[in-house]
Amino acid sequence: xxxxxxxxxxxxxxxxxxxxxxxxxxxxxxxxxxxGLGLDSIDALELIVMLDKDYGIRLADPKEGRKIFESIDTxxxxxxxxxxx
Amino acid sequence: MNRSDYHIKxxxxxxxxxxxxxxxxxxxxxSEEFPAFIKAAYKHFETDYxxxxxxxxxxxxxxxxxxxxxxxxxxxxxxxxLSNRASSLDTDRKHQAAISNPKGGFASPAVFVYTLPNxxxxxxxxxxxxxxxxxxxxxxxxxxxxxxNYTNDLLETGKAKEVLCGWVDYDKEKYDAFLYVxxxxxxxxxxxxGLTKLYRTK
Numbered sequence: 001x002x003x004x005x006x007x008x009x010x011x012x013x014x015x016x017x018x019x020x021x022x023x024x025x026x027x028x029x030x031x032x033x034x035x036g037l038g039l040d041s042i043d044a045l046e047l048i049v050m051l052d053k054d055y056g057i058r059l060a061d062p063k064e065g066r067k068i069f070e071s072i073d074t075x076x077x078x079x080x081x082x083x084x085x
Numbered sequence: 086m087n088r089s090d091y092h093i094k095x096x097x098x099x100x101x102x103x104x105x106x107x108x109x110x111x112x113x114x115x116s117e118e119f120p121a122f123i124k125a126a127y128k129h130f131e132t133d134y135x136x137x138x139x140x141x142x143x144x145x146x147x148x149x150x151x152x153x154x155x156x157x158x159x160x161x162x163x164x165x166x167l168s169n170r171a172s173s174l175d176t177d178r179k180h181q182a183a184i185s186n187p188k189g190g191f192a193s194p195a196v197f198v199y200t201l202p203n204x205x206x207x208x209x210x211x212x213x214x215x216x217x218x219x220x221x222x223x224x225x226x227x228x229x230x231x232x233x234n235y236t237n238d239l240l241e242t243g244k245a246k247e248v249l250c251g252w253v254d255y256d257k258e259k260y261d262a263f264l265y266v267x268x269x270x271x272x273x274x275x276x277x278x279g280l281t282k283l284y285r286t287k
Contacts, residue, residue, distance in 0.1 A: 017138040
């Protein structure tokens with residue numbers, strides 16, 4: 001699980017162009033949106049694509065993303081429970 | 086011939102690794118590639134706007150021009166009239182390459198959101214809190230006649246108090262931005278001859 005969390009942090013920084021953020025600066029329970037990493041709605045779409053492309057998880061309802069993308073912890077837990085890749 | 090009662094308050098040029106304002110060189114960088122140059126400019130001007138790094142090249146170019154001209158300008162009723170030759174072709178190609186990749190192509194939201202040239206005006210509006218009219222024209226070359234007529238009309242009819250106007254073009258790593266702010270008072274008279282001369286000045 002900790003490897004997956006590390007991988008998610010690296011992917012988020014690279015795919016969402018978070019140039020000023022390092023992996024060490026993202027705590028597992030930091031909020032990803034709002035006052036946390038400050039991700040926006042386009043970033044949320046990018047994360048949905050990433051779940052599908054890299055982990056074989058297709059979200060039927062984008063609103064599901066609100067809970068799944070709360071933090072690295074919630075993302076990793078959801079991926080572990082649902083991944084097909 | 087085009088005369089008006091309005092003036093060019095300030096103008097900015099970005100090309101060949103240099104950024105100038107009102108004819109004065111503010112920043113230069115030897116980077117041959119645009120992404121490195123514009124990132125260096127972002128840091129030089131101590132810009133604090135992390136969303137900048139998510140933008141496509143055309144938006145970064147327009148954003149930086151607006152940053153030079155509008156920072157400290159709190160006139161929210163500033164209209165935007167921009168133009169270029171290549172539209173959003175640079176990003177359109179990236180989008181095309183992404184979706185046609187035979188090894189599982191997909192549409193990246195972060196790319197396709199920029200497949201319209203006028204998105205850069207949205208980025209400028211968000212940054213500077215502009216609630217104004219805006220238009221983006223595609224011309225074969227800089228067209229001061231149409232831009233000045235449109236600008237004068239917006240100002241005369243009271244639809245805007247100032248207008249950020251000009252040319253912002255990016256294609257195949259070639260970039261050229263000539264942006265200027267038109268208002269009631271300013272450095273130079275607003276007319277097509279003056280705009281043409283400023284645009285052609287090296």
